[in-house]
Amino acid sequence: QVQVVESGGGLVQPGGSLRLSCVVSGSIFSIYTMAWYRQAPGKQRELVATITSGGSTNYLDSVKGRFTISRDNAKNTVYLRMNSLKPEDTAVYYCNRGPMPVVGLWGQGTHVTVSS
Secondary structure (H helix, E strand, O other): OOOEEEEOOEOOOOOEEEEEEEEOOOOOOHHEEEEEEEEEEOOOOEEHHHHHHOEEEOOOOOOOEEEEEEHHHOOEEEEEEEOOOOOHHHEEEEEEOOOOOOOHHHOOOEEEOOOO
16 A cells, blocks of 8 residues: 655744655655645645656746755655745645645645744
């Protein structure tokens, strides 16, 4: 059974940085496009960034230039480096396949709170 485990969230001040990690088990990870999503309180989940098996990336306009998605196929892991964080980045962050997520692949997510 394929599972994802996200980690790396926390409380950070505006302008700070975090690196999120997502370990994917039980699948041929390297062939899939992976993605990070987020859901802020009271809002719908949105696609933040995607990375193809070949390393091509795409980003939500509001995070371009601040966030970087990467992957390590040897470790079945996808990362999201977040710099210059803003209060509006506060959300629960999830990883899944992209750009269309798999319903049964949602993990518990990792909470990111940006506040002074």
